Amino acid sequence: MTHNVYLYILIAGLVTYLIRMLPLTLIRKPIRNRFIRSFLHYVPYVTLSVMTFPAILTATGSPLAGGIAMIAGVVSAWFGANSFVCAVVCSGTVFLLGLVL
Amino acid sequence: MTEQERNRKAFVSGVGGGIPIGLAYLVVGFTIGITCRNVGVAPVESALLSITSLASAGEYAGLTVIAADAAYAEIALITLIASARYLLMGCALSQRISPAMKFPWRFLIGYGITDEIFALSVMKPGYLNPFFSLGAILVSAPLWTLGTALGCILGDVLPPILLAAFSVALYGMFISIVVLPARNERAVLVCVLAGWLSSYLLAKWPVTAGLSEGTRTILLTVVIGVIVSLIFPYDSAAEDAVLSAAAEDPGRAADVGDGPPPGEEAVK
Numbered sequence: 001m002t003h004n005v006y007l008y009i010l011i012a013g014l015v016t017y018l019i020r021m022l023p024l025t026l027i028r029k030p031i032r033n034r035f036i037r038s039f040l041h042y043v044p045y046v047t048l049s050v051m052t053f054p055a056i057l058t059a060t061g062s063p064l065a066g067g068i069a070m071i072a073g074v075v076s077a078w079f080g081a082n083s084f085v086c087a088v089v090c091s092g093t094v095f096l097l098g099l100v101l
Numbered sequence: 102m103t104e105q106e107r108n109r110k111a112f113v114s115g116v117g118g119g120i121p122i123g124l125a126y127l128v129v130g131f132t133i134g135i136t137c138r139n140v141g142v143a144p145v146e147s148a149l150l151s152i153t154s155l156a157s158a159g160e161y162a163g164l165t166v167i168a169a170d171a172a173y174a175e176i177a178l179i180t181l182i183a184s185a186r187y188l189l190m191g192c193a194l195s196q197r198i199s200p201a202m203k204f205p206w207r208f209l210i211g212y213g214i215t216d217e218i219f220a221l222s223v224m225k226p227g228y229l230n231p232f233f234s235l236g237a238i239l240v241s242a243p244l245w246t247l248g249t250a251l252g253c254i255l256g257d258v259l260p261p262i263l264l265a266a267f268s269v270a271l272y273g274m275f276i277s278i279v280v281l282p283a284r285n286e287r288a289v290l291v292c293v294l295a296g297w298l299s300s301y302l303l304a305k306w307p308v309t310a311g312l313s314e315g316t317r318t319i320l321l322t323v324v325i326g327v328i329v330s331l332i333f334p335y336d337s338a339a340e341d342a343v344l345s346a347a348a349e350d351p352g353r354a355a356d357v358g359d360g361p362p363p364g365e366e367a368v369k
Contacts, residue, residue: 005146005167008176012163013153015180016187021211023191025204038335039326044186045282045289046325048158048275049296050318051183054304056272060265073273077280083217083273084125090273091128095266 060094062101069093108232115236122217122237123244125274130245132271133160134252135264140168144253151249155215155242157274159184162315169313179315182322190219199228206231213238216278288333295325 057066073090081089102110130151137147142164154160162183166176191214198207210222213234221237222229256264283290303309303317312320 003167003170003173005142006149007173008163008167009146009150009153011173011177012150012159012180015177016154016156016159016184017212019181019184020187020191020214021208023188023195024198024207024211034334035330038330038333040185040189040192041335042288042292042329042333043182043322043326044158044189045279045292046296046329047162047183047185047318047322048279049293050300050321050325051158051162051314052272052275052279053297054301055314056269059268059272061261062265065265066269069269070272070276073276074280077277078284080281081277083277084121084128086277087125087129087270087273090269090276091266094269095262098262098265 060098062094062097065094065097065101068097108230111230112232112236115233115238116240117236118221118233119218119237119240122221123241125217126241126245127248127251128267129157129270129274130248131252131255131267132269133157133164134249134254135256135268136161136164136271137249137253138256140164142167142253144250147253148246148250151246152242154180155212155245156180156184156187157271161271162318165314165318169315171313171315175313175315179319182319186216187214187219190214190216194219194222194229197223197225197229202228202231209238210234213242215241217241288329288335291333292325292329295329296321299325 053070056070057063060066060069069090072093073086076089077086133151134144134147137144137150142150150160150163154163159180162179163176166179169175191211194210194214198210210229210231213222218234218237218241222234225233252267259267279289279293283293299321300317303312303321309317
């Protein structure tokens with residue numbers, strides 16, 4: 001590794017903090033530009049989806065277990081499971097499949 | 102009720118709401134810790150990452166950049182994109198802060214904008230009392246950090262079957278954040294399905310498979326985000342419906358409705 005880990009961490013922390021803090025200190029009015037509002041609204045869903053799949057297939061060493069865990073997570077979330085429950089459902093699925101497979 | 106009593110009550114309420122959040126963070130933080138270990142980040146460094154960033158997706162995205170030993174600019178860009186939703190939450194929360202609130206309190210509330218603490222905060226009626234944020238942060242941030250450090254340390258010790266199970270907890274959290282809004286809003290459903298499909302295709306396509314995961318994430322987020330924004334211009338009424346649906350979902354956040362009434366200044 002040629003880069004300094006602490007510098008990576010500092011940059012990540014600084015960027016994250018500025019994203020959170022600036023709206024609370026600078027923006028006193030709602031953002032009016034419709035395109036920017038739309039983009040800000042949709043970005044998290046795209047990013048989180050892109051980072052989930054197909055990464056989940058390679059996370060456990062068994063693509064089948066990862067895929068089934070994803071389906072279990074989607075179904076439980078569709079029916080209203082919160083973050084914690086959904087995380088437990090995915091983990092539990094992989095654990096149970098690990099016993100069987 | 103005096104101001105001091107109100108603040109104390111808000112603090113206790115924040116701690117109460119922070120406990121279930123913190124327990125979830127402990128588990129998901131563990132997953133981040135395992136990722137840190139796989140990337141070669143030491144336990145102390147992993148704890149530092151979690152206490153400073155306090156962001157699941159942002160940290161995970163950042164770790165893909167660290168793993169690739171990519172340029173410093175890339176970690177700044179990917180963090181910006183992976184955590185861009187906090188900008189929107191900050192804008193929403195800025196409307197719920199008393200104009201008289203001092204800057205140090207604003208700095209503190211900003212630090213605590215996570216998906217879960219935000220959901221808890223916007224549910225409170227009236228202006229947000231910063232002591233509520235303080236309580237929620239003091240419980241959940243240390244548990245997040247502890248979970249990360251433990252994952253980084255114990256990743257070696259745990260049997261492979263448990264390690265495999267923990268390693269998908271983070272994805273479960275991501276899935277839960279996108280799926281319920283996707284059920285309620287067609288444009289979000291398009292974002293999610295397009296995200297999964299295109300990400301899979303780019304990972305398999307020989308031309309793009311060589312790019313780092315972080316680069317592919319940036320690329321797809323910008324392209325899909327722009328296209329969906331142009332096809333489905335965002336309707337704020339729809340977002341309010343989604344937000345209130347999330348707030349009504351009892352599983353998403355514990356009920357802690359005892360904030361000051363609207364118009365009453367929480368902090369002078």
